[in-house]
Amino acid sequence: MNRSLIIRLITAALIILYFYTALSKVIDYEKFRAQMLNQTFPSWLSHLAFWLLPPAELLAVLLLVNPSMRHAGLWLSTLLMTAFTGYMGLVLLDFFSRRPCSCGGVISSLSFESHFLFNLFFLTLSITGLMLARREASSDNIKPDAGTGSKSAPRPPGAAENLKTE
DSSP states (O other), rough: OOOOHHHHHHHHHHHHHHHHHHHHHHHHHHHHHHHTTTTSSHHHHHHHHHHHHHHHHHHHHHHHHHHGHHHHHHHHHHHHHHHHHHHHHHHHHHHSEEEEOOOOGGGGGGGGGHHHHHHHHHHHHHHHHHHHHHHHHHHHEEEEOTTOOOOOOOOTOOOOOOOOOO
């Protein structure tokens, strides 16, 4: 499989995940609000998360859908999944006194441990997509020299060769 196809598959999976989770939060916002207020962090942070998470997930979708913004979308995805997975990891390590879950839809039927693995999988996808996109961008910017097989840095548009005549 080529790198571009893998990036598109990863991106598609992340788009589905974020669209689904944002939509489930918006559709049942009262339940989501109650779940956020039940979290183990301070109430001001719960209120902030309630208002910021759905727009952040939808922003991730918009960035991932647009090929010219995909790299930013992969960064946002990695940031979101790191936060979600890190929080769940702290809960699993008994850093907090209880295990609240603010998941919606099908994901809410998972055990906390299964949900942690689910998040870990999507965190791995996000990081992999980011690394592959970075490599793809690097290889697109360095082109082989004609006939030599070696690579050189691209010339800026409009750069002319030194064409002195003697």
